Amino acid sequence: MNKTVNNNIEALKEILNSSENIAITTHRNPDGDALGSSLGLYNYLLEQGKLVNVIVPNSYPKDLHFLPGDSEVSIFCNNKTRCENIIKSSDLLIVLDYNDFSRTEDMADSLNNFEGNIIVIDHHPEPKIDATVTISDISVSSTCELVYEICAALSNNPIVSKNTATSLYLGLMTDTGNFRHNCSNPRTFETVANLLRSGINKDEITAQIFESYKKDRLSLMGFCINDGLSIIEECNTAYITITKETRERFNYVKGDSEGFVNIPLSIEGIYFSAIFIEFDDHVKISFRSRGQFATNNFSSKYFNGGGHKNAAGGRSSLSLSETIKSFIEKVNIHKDEIIY
Ligand code: 5GP
Ligand code: MN
Secondary structure (H helix, E strand, C coil), X not given: CCHHHHHHHHHHHHHHHXXXXXXXXXXXXXXXXXXXXXHHHHHHHHHCCCEEEEEECCCCCHHHCXXXXXXXXXXXXXXXXXXXXXXXXXXXXXXXXXXXXXXXXXXXXXXHCCCCEXXXXXXXXXXXXXXXXXXXXXXXXXXHHHHHHHHHHHCCCCCCCHHHHHHHHHHHHHHCCCCCCCCCCHHHHHHHHHHHHCCCCHHHHHHHHHCCCCHHHHHHHHHHHHCCEEEEHHHCEEEEEECHHHHHHCCCCCCCCCCHHHHHHHCCCXXXXXXXXXXXXXXXXXEEECCCCCHHHHHHHHCCCEECCCEEEEEECCCHHHHHHHHHHHHHHCHHHCCC
């Protein structure tokens, strides 16, 4: 069993036994791991007879809506009062896949005012939440892997329900880029084996994510590679730019550029990659690296963000061209660190 889970499992059991009304939360712009861990744990706790609510700060891409329990998810920015009341009336708050209430943006006030027990389950460095129990391990592939370990330990059974397993497999698959990175530990594949034994339809989950694109999304990808890609050769760095005009041209919807930031890393000798997406009032940025360069430190230092060593996000309120100009300057400052 995972060491951090093992060290905390008794405390976790005690809190869960004494909690009846549980609120599960995750970070803004929920991705596969955020939603998969939330609905995985949601289904598990529901099966234990608990009253459980999942609240996410804002909406998420269409391809994540197939998960069991999806129709029960509450979106904070669409129904603030209702969500605030759910949080207030819960006796346990569970924090999944984030390490700081500020990652929930508008929801942060409600969470800061919460007075019951708090459980954090996460794989980002340096958790900043004052919780009753914190299960944080940056060495695991995903929050879903930690949630699996917890469910299996709580019920002393490596087999979880199909609903729980489907959600957890999704997050494990997406956070590893379909088992490309962050999964060198054999335990990740033992977890996958147990999720398969739990009866998931692996091919169906894969198809929902990787074989359900609209043509516009592929056209956008082609455009990004042909016209939107820039290389800073002396810094082993490449970046993709998506302007507002490009988004409109390809009928961009949330999630359409998911994974694009990894594309430049497939070029030989490129160890740092970024994508800049222009919105009305900000530029959304993603960073990825192969090897030594800590993208989370770079993002928190210069671009109001953070994340993992090799995968981080951030944002800028400067114009797109000013943001990129600043990026090029900062990359040059750090060019000696951008190595494999
Ligand atoms: P993405 O580039 O896919 O949005 O995010 C990559 C990783 O960085 C994820 O683990 C995500 O949780 C984290 N991340 C994304 N945006 C932010 C941000 O603004 N602040 C922090 N601290 N982490 C972020
Ligand atoms: Mn994650």
